Amino acid sequence: MRLTEHQQKVIRKATKDVFGSSATVRLFGSRVDDSLRGGDIDLLVECLEPIEDAGQMSAKLVAQIQTRLGDQKIDVICTWPGSKRLSVHRSAIETGIVL
């Protein structure tokens, strides 16, 4: 996985600040692969309860991470029990690493 300890800590804390303490976050996509370089930070937020406004919450999370880690491309998708799962969600759950 290509995220420093500090980056992981910032992402974990921001996720809990925005989505609540029971939310967990998983890194997926190219940053999971140690043989690559650079790339977006793709995150899957997993919540126990349905999220009323996932778009606005995801935008808030991206903003919080960017203010702490600098301006970089971060993509956030969310899932909760019963939420609509696209192939990107399934693949993130299968291949992602919980931070």
Place this chain on the structure above:
Amino acid sequence: MTTQLEQARVRFLATLEIVRRELNVLKYSHEKLFSFSVDRAWVESLDNNMKAAETLEAFVSRFGRLQDTIGDKLIPRALTALAEHPGSMLDNLNKAERLHWLEDVNAWLSARELRNKLVHEYMTDENQFAKDINSSAQFYTMFHQVYLELLKVAEKNFGVTENELREYL
């Protein structure tokens, strides 16, 4: 001969006038769009309602353009005009927050992220798209507030009023 600082002042005032105009057209699209009740059914109806679809496109496009003009041009040029050194986008936003031009850097970045989502979600997720459109409504006030704060800078530091801005463009 004009000094660099004078040139920077003129550039800032010209950009402020552009932002005034962009705000004006965004206000029009904002009011027009939110006169509709934007929900999933409304988004789904857009295929058969090209006029409303155009209103939506105008809003998204004007929203993005205004945010770029303020963030990438107006704020750095205001800093230069005040003999400060502009830096990265994030540095400039933080400085703007410190100078009380911008209330909250996080809200600014959220708006930018939301607008990126609007560009991509249109054809894929009508429900989420409708929600994000409604969330983006709040940001008009934020943009307007930055404009008013920088207008104060124009008045206080350079003695230029809103009515006089057009002379700089």
